[in-house]
Amino acid sequence: MDRVLIEGLSVETVIGVYDWERSIRQRLVLDLEMASDIRPAAAGDDLDKTLNYAAISERIGEFAEASDFGLVETFAERLAALLREEFAIPWLRMTLRKPGAVANATAVGVCIERGQR
Numbered sequence: 001m002d003r004v005l006i007e008g009l010s011v012e013t014v015i016g017v018y019d020w021e022r023s024i025r026q027r028l029v030l031d032l033e034m035a036s037d038i039r040p041a042a043a044g045d046d047l048d049k050t051l052n053y054a055a056i057s058e059r060i061g062e063f064a065e066a067s068d069f070g071l072v073e074t075f076a077e078r079l080a081a082l083l084r085e086e087f088a089i090p091w092l093r094m095t096l097r098k099p100g101a102v103a104n105a106t107a108v109g110v111c112i113e114r115g116q117r
């Protein structure tokens with residue numbers, strides 16, 4: 001299956017389980033692979049027949065702006081469900097990284113796959 005990609009998308013949000021994390025915004029970095037047959041869009045050179053990565057990136061920014069989850073797991077799960085619903089995405093793989101959360105690690109985070117390819 002073809003995939004539409006978003007890589008290295010940075011967002012700022014309230015995220016973390018510790019008290020000191022509840023009053024600051026921290027950066028999360030997302031990589032997203034979304035199943036999509038790109039042939040109809042390519043055949044007609046038509047944005048309306050594919051997953052619009054600009055619109056999806058904007059929606060992710062809005063979601064992050066309004067979110068205040070503790071766990072990266074919760075952020076990833078809720079965001080994946082929202083994107084699949086709003087953009088009719090049959091399958092996605094989302095890698096969500098929280099840079100600098102653990103000393104001596106470049107990033108920590110989760111990778112989830114949801115739906116059927």
Ligand SMILES: Nc1nc2c(c(=O)[nH]1)N=C([C@H](O)[C@@H](O)CO)CN2
Pocket residue numbers: 015016017018021070071072073098101102
């Ligand atoms: N599996 C997880 N472990 C941890 C999380 C998390 O979201 N998922 N979060 C924290 C803290 O918020 C941490 O990021 C602060 O540095 C600890 N472990």
